[in-house]
Amino acid sequence: MNLDLTPEEQAFREEVRAFVREKLPAHIRHKVMNGLHLEKADHVLWLRTLHEKGWSAASWPREFGGPGWSPVEQYVFEEECAAGGAPRLIPFGLKMVAPVIMAFGNRAQQERYLPKIRSGEEWWCQGYSEPGAGSDLASLKCRAENRGDHYVVNGQKTWNTLGQHADWIFCLVRTDTEAKPQRGISFLLIDMKSPGITVRPIITLDGAHEVNEIWFEDVKVPVENRVGEENQGWTYAKFLLGHERTNIAGIGIAKRELARLKRVAAAERKDGRPLIDDPLFAARVAQAEIDLMALEITNLRVLSAEKEKRAPGPEASILKIKGTEIQQAISELLLQAVGPYALPFRREAMAAGWQGEPVGPDYAAPLGAWYLNLRKLSIFGGSNEIQKNIISQMILGL
């Protein structure tokens, strides 16, 4: 038993670190390190930078233009990107629809869609949840009628992340209303420019526009945009959810945020001393760090086991629960660290380059929105309650 990376993996880590240091534009790094608002252009620029190096599709096999990295190499890559201040790659294309197209799509679909996902030329979003179908996704109602050479889609999707930027959406739609819920679902790829699609913003508690409702009214979708078999979409959806949870632990992001917490706590003063020297606060930071250390090793254990399997099994639920809890705990401590200056809340101060008069220390401005926004972590991607159901049923056999 040995926790160390192999010399090759260690060399790979150095290579990624150097690349991020050299190629990540400073203005993007600044935004990520300080929790400021990222534009679409920031995400696209970083993805294109990685693409030029052949690293944009870290989790893809070589045959589809990925680097063919092992799970450990993928982990090292994501950790170094996060630590270096790179934006998280938007997962909907790269990590969600792409694996489904690789596994269940036909050759034409693979050739049409995958290269543009890899290059960042096309932005994808997800059409899964509906107002009446959240945790109980299989009860979805968005209807697609087969009219021979095309489907006609009617219905509503919600909690769609960043769909306002998207060129394409992958959707779970009901193609058979008679069958059992899981049996009548199909997986469609829909051009966001199709007539009949309306995107309506949902403003969240932090004042951000990150999620949308999407309405479909008699939207025509060619049948060749269906992935796999009609009415087999649930199988693909479950496959996708397995991939969504790869690297759900967010170790790299948590490490970066922990480092930010320590910086802030060193700059803040309490009773004339740095806050980080306050025994109670120091203990709170220590607890978060210890939880993160344990999760990092748990994550590596899962990655090792993954070498033999294609997608992570129910143990991904452990990573999702603990990973999101740790990120949320760090965001709480960040807010606590700045004392009374946790309260001032100005959306405009969260844009990079804002020239207004700062209230309190610079680093305090985005922390309130960050804390509020991260409440989503325990809700999305299968709520933590659903993850506990999976653990109870799939691991414990209860």
Add this chain to the structure above:
Amino acid sequence: MDFALTEEQRQLEDTVRRFVGRDYGFEHRRAIQKTAEGWSRETWAQLADLGALAVNVPEEQGGLGYGPVETMLVMQAFGAGLLLEPYLASAVIATTLLRETGAADELLPALASGEKIAVLAHFEPHSRWDEAAVAATAHRYGDGWVIRGRKGVVPHGGAADLLIVSARTGGEAGPVGLFAVPRETPGLALAGYPTLDGHRAAELQLPGIYVPDTARLGGEACALPAVGRALDAGLAALCAEAVGVLEALLAATAEYLKTRKQFGQPIGRFQALQHRMADMLLHVEQARSMAMLAALRCADPDEAARRKALSAAKVTVGQACRFVGQQAVQLHGGMGMTDELNVSHWFKRLTAIELSFGDTDTHLQRFAALSAR
């Protein structure tokens, strides 16, 4: 021992609750929040008509002469309605401070009638809830004083006609004096901004402003004890407000669990969620008990006993704020994250309450220090 309310107290509670239910609905509040000032003078006038502004003012100064229990009842109702107006700052803290300094005769009637709003500007950018960390200074100048310094995150500073500013009168280590500084004083710079919960606060700069000697409140003695008692009254009221928010959020979440269906049944049938709701209720009831303790002890002349009770209350209430707030959002799922539902607004107010007047850890440490003796 008696937890029952008097007939008069029950009537007061009914009055403020009816006001919130009838005149301070969620959409109305949202409209107020979006205005430039972020609070409503019309609401303020209504509060004056109801007598709410006079609750904490003695009868001799035109008030109702009530005490902390009545303030608790009012604040609970305002918590449920998420009132944006500077009630806590002016009608609780400033009135207590004016009473404590004995400088009340002129100003208190104006506060009770709603004619004027006064706000305590005590904490400074680096004081982090340390009440004694006052660096602002006031020097004699002719017949008056010149005040220099900065005050940070002054709650509802922008709404104030009068800022009650603390400053050291005998140099950097001298006694702390209080000065009633009119908003329009030349040189005074006030930069207002919204806070996380949709309330307003301000940074105050005093680059050597002049006030006449009559602005000084409470004579030569150090004013820190009076400031402490005013903040304690404010803390007790804040705990009561939290209970109002907690109750409302608990009820809204229970209702959501009864109506939201997944897997063919209301999600409230799932035992995991039932137990979560039960834990939330335990927090709310413990917080309610401690808000009562805070109300009953916040005017205790024994400072150690008073502060121990108040810190204990803030810890219990702060923990309830965090748990109930976060879990209410969680149990509402994505809906809990939206701006359009009042759940997120209650959650944000609870977050701000937890972080105001000293966060949970600050009071945990303060209690530990008092309890060890």
